[in-house]
Amino acid sequence: MELKDEIRIPASKQVVYDALNDPEVLKACIPGCEELIQHSPTELEAKVVLKVGPVKARFTGVVTLDQAGAPDRFGLSGEGKGGAAGFAKGGAEVTLTEDGDGTILRYDARAEVGGKLAQLGSRLIQGTAQKLSAAFFEKFAATVTADAEA
Amino acid sequence: MNDQVMSPEQRAANLKGMGCARKRVEDVRFTQGKGRYVDDIKLDGMLFGDFVRSPYAHARVVSVDTSEAMKVPGVVAVLTAQDLAPLGLHWMPTLAGDRQMVLADGKVLFQGQEVAFVVASDRYAAADAVEKVVVEYEELPVVVDPFKALEPDAPVLREDLEGKMTGAHGPRRHHNHIFTWEQGDKDATEAVLAGADVVAEEMVYYHRTHPSPLETCGCVAAMDKVTGKLTLYGTFQAPHAIRTVVSLISGLAEHNIRVISPDIGGGFGNKVGAYSGYVCSVVASIVTGKPVKWVEDRMENLMSTAFARDYWMHGKIAATKEGKITGLWCHTTADHGGFDACADPTKFPAGFMNICTGSYDIPTAYLAVDGVYTNKAPGGVAYRCSFRVTEAAYFIERMIEVLAIKLGMDAAELRRINFIRKDQFPYQSALGWEYDSGDYHTAWEKALNAVGYDALRKEQAQRLEDFKAGKTRKLIGIGLTHFTEIVGAGPVKNCDILGLGMFDSCEIRIHPTGSAIARLGTISQGQGHATTFAQILASEIGIPADNITVEEGDTDTAPYGLGTYGSRSTPVAGAATAMAGRKIRAKAQMIAAWLLEVHDDDVEFDVDRFVVKGAPERFKTMKEIAFAAYNQAIPGLEPGLEAVSYYDPPNMTYPFGAYICVMEIDVDTGVHEVRQFYALDDCGTRINPMVIEGQIHGGATEGYAIAMGQEIAYDDMGNHKSATLMDFFIPTSWETPTYQTDFTVTPSPHHPIGAKGVGESPNVGSVPCFSNAVHDAFRPFGLTQSHMPHDQWRIWKIANDLGLHG
Known part of the structure; x- marks a missing residue:
């Protein structure tokens, strides 16, 4: 599955780049995120409650950040396990481009899901993923904007 | 009107014997919701089991932590492979001579594989605890393609078989190879192909699907520690075989095991095998001393218990330029999943795939089948067909069409000139079978006439002209099939499962008042045995079918038999029933003669009585004879009227049929409409025409599902993509076509009543018929082969690939 927007x-x-690296911002913006612990500058551990169709589960996962090329780009890859509900792994490549007084954030994400999530949710998963990523970036944009204005 | 004045015809009608469209006696129960299925069984103190299943298709199981699950209120135990290992029960034998993990032992080989078994006081607590079992997996590379599985550097799936280059069916040539099975004459066939006028070659794939019975698999194991007796209720298509297998695996003495198959809500092959749920329930009951119930849900059923088909059949068919077939070559790559759990007779690792010469007189043939392990669920059962017969029928009926295209011939005519002629029976096929009887030409002509074949072809040609002229976007496809089944396994000399000979049995007790009970080694899953076996007996012993109880499925009371699958009930147990009935009749004759004070030879059977030859007014009815059997002291005869027969069939039976489907296909949307479906079946002697018609409707509907949409699909990661009925197509009344049934009668010469079995013919025959209709619609545009299922998208894609979307 691929997501681009x-x-x-x-x-x-x-400012955008820093926010992307700020666990507090991420925690506030990731839909269903219950916990986000930073183990090192490039390693995070997350607990996220996800619902895809009839499957609702708590995923725990490790996210690794790739900060090479800052602040023009930002990479992340991760793997989450939801027990009986299945698992997900994937990554995203984010590029930041100046646009006047703003920034254009482009992301190119790919994900693989397995287990019950993939079985039950196969028809729903693309839509759900799009909805979730849209929710994330909307909230992210709002948070960053608020911070920038403050 | 009393017995004295009724005509023999009236008396025969009163028996409701063979040939009568007797209403199904089971339906009184079923239509009122009074059936008793496994899940209806509730025993005191019963516990419930549920599985932790692998989300991965291939992974090492690093650890299983059950501590949190044990804390869930109501949880009694969580079993893992480690708990079963000391009992030697962490693996179990499969019906195909392989072995299969009961619970994941170090690794998992398919998504949905059983990893741990939670036992709790109710179903919900068990499900909650399943979520609390923490399993650590280490992913391994996944292989879902059987051809890739055989590449040299393919991941090793079965580490337990490492170094074992001989399997249950001979040499293995690769770590993911299971067996090679060869039939026929390879050299001669290749020589025929090399010298033939015409050779058509094609890869025909029969996709993976699933029997998906309405009721899923399940059991209740109840170990009574006081008596030492284990009672095992389950959805078993072969209860006696299950008893023997449980005894052999568990070490419990066979007399201490009672297996009961209650009402079964459809089997279609799915309920033949032995599953982890059965083993775990038995162990859990022995450990806890309480009854343990396990019933799989729909996802578990589609994901883990036996699938069907998944055969890649590479074929070559040779013919003269006039269309006379001279040779057939087939190499099949059979995807068996993680374990070889096919339910085939031992000597037939690819079932009766060697019936793939079909209805045709093909002098030379060769078949090779390679079984392969992949990261998919195990199985390979006969989904409403005799072992691999639907694969064979699909293969040959597609190859005939492909050859017709190559020859530029009409496919109906090509079939006609190649049929085995009536006078060739018993017919010895090039791949080793002796066909018992058939009259294919008569059936074929009847079918073609019934649908108005020539007119249909004219209409189709006109439609094609209109299509090309832009007047319509719909094409007509005419699907033809003439299939020959091989059912009724089978002769003990070459048919056994796990060493158990495939005979079957019937035991009859006549009660003093002239009614009876018959018990059989088979088990109905909806086929209506209680109705039809009583009819066989009614005709054989002259007691009305309504006065005969038929009972099956309790191993403590029923005689030993190998169960119901592969259309074997009528050919084998039905024969046993007739033979047991004849034993009853032989004794009844002696009793009648004594009562009538004549010699045994001076009385003869007359519908429901014995009459003195030449003096029909002097007779004793079976009712009178039954009473005398128990209450008269007859010199030289024991009291009572009972008989038992164990029937070892001398040969298989070979039902056949001619099916024709007319389909309208919308080129732009891929939507199809079955305009007509004509099914002529010849199942030999017909016991109950209504039951036969019901069987044909049911089997053709399953065939329709398989051909037009139903599949078990996996993605590259081994994710099961069709584990719910949202994705797995089961037709409703909205999709189901209307069927037109017809018949000819060519009795089996070796069966006591000439019956051949019919339950599976419509699945075997209808799948190629629907598929051929789709192919036929696109034949003028150059389509030779497009794999099933022909769902809307795939039909659209055929049209698109052929450039029909402009």
Whole structure:
């Protein structure tokens, strides 16, 4: 499954980049995120409650950040396990481009899901993933904007 | 009107014997919701089991932590392979001579594989605890393609078989190879192909599907520690075989095991095998001393208990330029999943796939089948067909069509000139079978006339012209099939499962007042045995079918038999029933003669009585004879009137049929409409025409599902993509076509009543018929082969690939 989109955030590239690396911001923006612990500058552990169709489960996972090329790009890859509900793994490549006083955030994400999630949710998963990523970036944009204005 | 004045015809009608469209006696129960299925069984203190299943298709199981699950209120035990290992029960034998993990032992080989078994005081607690079992997996590379599985560097799936280069069916040539099975004459066939006028070659794939019975698999194991007796209720298509297998696996003495198959809500092959749920329930009951119930849900059923088909059949068919077939070559790659759990007779690892010469007189043939392990669920059962017969029928009926295209011939005519002629029976096929009887030409002509074949072809040609002229976007496809089944396994000399000979049995007791009970080694799953076996007996012993109880499925009371699958009930147990009935009649004759004070030879059977030859007014009815059997002291005869017969059939039976389907296909949307479906079946002697018609409707509907949409699909990661009825197609009344049934009668010469079996013919015959209709619609545009299922998208894609979307 692949997800691609772009969103304009009315904040400078550096502000956006920093926010992407801020566990508090991420925790607030990731839909269903209950816990986000930073183990090192590039390693995070997350607990996220996800619902896809009839499957609802708590996923625990490790996310690794790739900060090479900052602040123009940002990479992340991760793997989450939801017990009986299945598992998911994937990654995203994010690029940031200046656009006047704002920043264009482009993301190119791919994900693989397995287990019950894949079986039951196969028809729903693309839509759900799109909805979730849209929710994330909307909230992210709002948070960054609020922070920038504050 | 009393017995004295009724005509023999009236008396025969009163018996409701063979040939009578007697209403199904089971339906009184079923239509009122009074059936008793496994899940209806509730025993005191019963516990419930549920499985932790692998989300991965191939992974190492690093650890299983059950501690949190044990804390869930109501949880009694959580079994893992480690708990079963000391008992030697962490693996179990499969019906195909392989072995299968009961619970994951170090690794998992398919998504949905059983990893741990939670036992709790109710079903919900068990399900909650399943979520609390923490399993650590280490992913391994997944292989779902049987051809890739045989590549040299393919991942090793079965580490337990490492170094074992001989399996249950001979040499293995690769770590994911199970067996090679060869039939026929390879060299001669290749020589025929090399010298033939015409050779048509095609890869024919019969996709993976699933029997998916309405009721899923399940059991209740109840170990009575006081008596030492285990009672096992389950959805078993072969209760006696299950008893023997449970005894052999568990070490419990066979007399201490009672297996009961209650009402079964459809089997279709899915309920033949032995599953982890049975073993775990038995162990859990022995450990806890309480009854343990396990019933799989729909997802578990589609994901883990036996699938069907998944055969890649590479074929070559040779013919003269006039269309006379001279040779057939087939190499099949059989995807068996993680374990070889096919339910085939031992000597037939690819079932009766060697019936793939079909209805045709093909002098030279060769078949090879390679069984392969992949990261998919195990199984390979006969989904409403005799072992692999539907694969064979699909293969040959597609190859005939492909050859017709190559020759530029009409496919009906090509069939006609190649049929085995009536005078050739018993017919010895090139791949080793002796066909008992048939009259294919008569059936074929009747079918073609019934649908108005020539007119249909004219209409189709006109439609094609209109299509090309832009007047319509719908094409007509005419699907033809003439199939020959091989059912009624089978002769003990070459048919056994796990060493158990495939005879069957019937035991009859006549009660003093002239009614009776018959018990059989088979088990109805909806076929209506209680109705039809009583009819056989009614005709054989002259007691009305309504006065005969038929009982099956309790191993403590029924005689030993190998169960119901492969259309074997009528050919084998039905024969046993007739033979036991004849033993009853032989004794009744002696009793009648004594009562009538004549010699045994001076009385003869007359519908429901014995009459003195030449003096029909002097007779004793079976009712009178039954009473005398118990209450008269007859010199030289024991009291009572009972008989038992164990029938070892001398040969299989070979039902056949001619099916024709007319389909309208919308080129732009891929939507199809079955305009006509004509099914002529010849199942030999017909016991109950209404039951036969019901069987044909049911089997053709399953065939329709398989051909037009039903599949078990996996993605590259081994995710099961069709584990719910949202994705797995089961036709409702909305999709189901209307069927037109017809028949000819060519009795089996070796069967006591000439019956051949019919339950599976419609699945075997209808799948190629629907599929051929789709192919036929696109034949003018150059289509030779497009794999099933022909769902809307795939039909659209055929049209698109052929450039019909402009």
